[in-house]
Amino acid sequence: MIAEIQQAQRVETVKHSHQKSGVAARLQGASKNYENVRALDNVDFDVRTGELIALLGPNGAGKTTTVKLFLGLASPDSGVVSVFGGNPKSPQTRMRSGAMLQVAKVPETMRVREHIDLFRSYYPQPLPTQEIFAIAGLKDIQNRLFGDLSGGQRQRVLFALALCGDPDLIFLDEPTVGMDVEARRALWEQIRKLVARGKTVLLTTHYLEEADALADRIVVINKGKIIAEGTPAEIKKKTSGQMIRCISSLHIETVRAIPGVLEVKSDRESFEIRTAAAEPVLRELLIRDSTLRGVEVTNAGLEEAFLALTAENHKNL
């Protein structure tokens, strides 16, 4: 039994890597302006068949714009967008893709199963209703009105809508926004299963953790430009770093001189020290200041990571 499963998994992996050679969707030199804002600036990138690609960036980076171009909800001002080698606006393309978008308000006086029933009718070969319920965890809430659902349940319904057509390519725009940790992890599990079934997934997120947990490849985007691209390990390496917060009577210049310190900010006695690795710096700090207190070490957040990446980007230019 176990051997069988392993065999199946091996077959799955082979199929998986084979499919990665194709391109499911492509942006070529795509730019998009909204009034005075340059949402996307000459962006090139491919979504490869069978991969889970995460588009990582802060709010306003151009993630949603990219998704909208792929879905044919917006047209680029210049450049080319193609999905399955064709026009993203054609019904044929749309029948093969699914989307979970950020929606401020979904019709609230429709039941969950009614929403699903309606969306299934749009597709030639929809996923069976029970399967959709099972994947998105809607079985127990199928008769509830959308307006009576919690934030996490609403997200699950939107996720289910993206799956109704049993699409080959799935766009998930910030799918876990408003979800608690447990719900988020449950959704991650379902997203992984989609990829295991050979689906191609493009996910946008502003959580490095989420991109790291799910993606085969991460594309980091900021201010409409791609600033880094690679496997999660490669991206994390570029964005690694730790932040030490402490209260110390040391002079700021003394702290700055400690080897390994990248950046220091101080407000009277409280310090914020950015470093590649916290331990050696901490050791030095403790030796030099026996009254050191309130020590707190955190991994660099995404904000710091973006600063690091953008700084690197400037250096390369």
Added chain:
Amino acid sequence: MATTAINTPNSAAIYWKEAKYEFLRSLRLRAYTFSVIGFPVMFYILFGLLINRGENLGSVNVSTYLLATYGTFGIMGASLFGTAGALAAERGLGWLQVKRASPMPPLAYFAAKIIKGVIFSIVVVLCLLALGIVFGNAHISFMTAVRLLLTLAAGSLPFCAMGLAIGYFAGPNSAPAVINMIYLPISFCSGLWIPFMFLPKFLQTIAHFLPSYHISQIALGVVGAGRNEPNWIHWVALCAFTALCVGVALYGERRDEGKLYG
């Protein structure tokens, strides 16, 4: 065409489900159901039944006359709020984008809104007819009642078109206010609240440019209280108005294409 037919979903089924769920969704929305059915019914009970002292308006009695005018008022509300309110909210708050990203035929979405507007219009008119015939002294034959119903059902279409045009330009929260700012004044100027003959001369002149005047005159003609204007003028005016609104809505749709919301 024949080869793709196999892989195309059944569009009749899409249109049916889209309309069915649009209707159900609105039916459950008390703010919509109560106001679009409640207001004309309340006005008719008040002015057509309770304060009615049996006098005549032109050649017919008050209960009969007001069936046509409050009927017109009713279909306008059902159509305008049913289309403009829903469209403005759904396009302004992202839901329309989710639907447009799917292979849903865009026409199914608009058809559903219009069908719903027409069905609610029919319900409003049926309520008024029942009240007028059972509790009032509206003396109309069965055939006249059917003609009035069909006339007003057809007359709801220009207002559905107008609603779609408004829905493309009003914000999600301001749409109801915008509708009221148009709906209430044009109802008044067309003689739907105060009978047309009692309106000042300049309002009577303005009325000729309003769709609500034209449909109410056709409806009054059906119950035998029309002014001596040929019906074809009213229908031409309504068709022209509908075409104008469809044009504005299409312009709004194209304008939306290049715009980001949400």
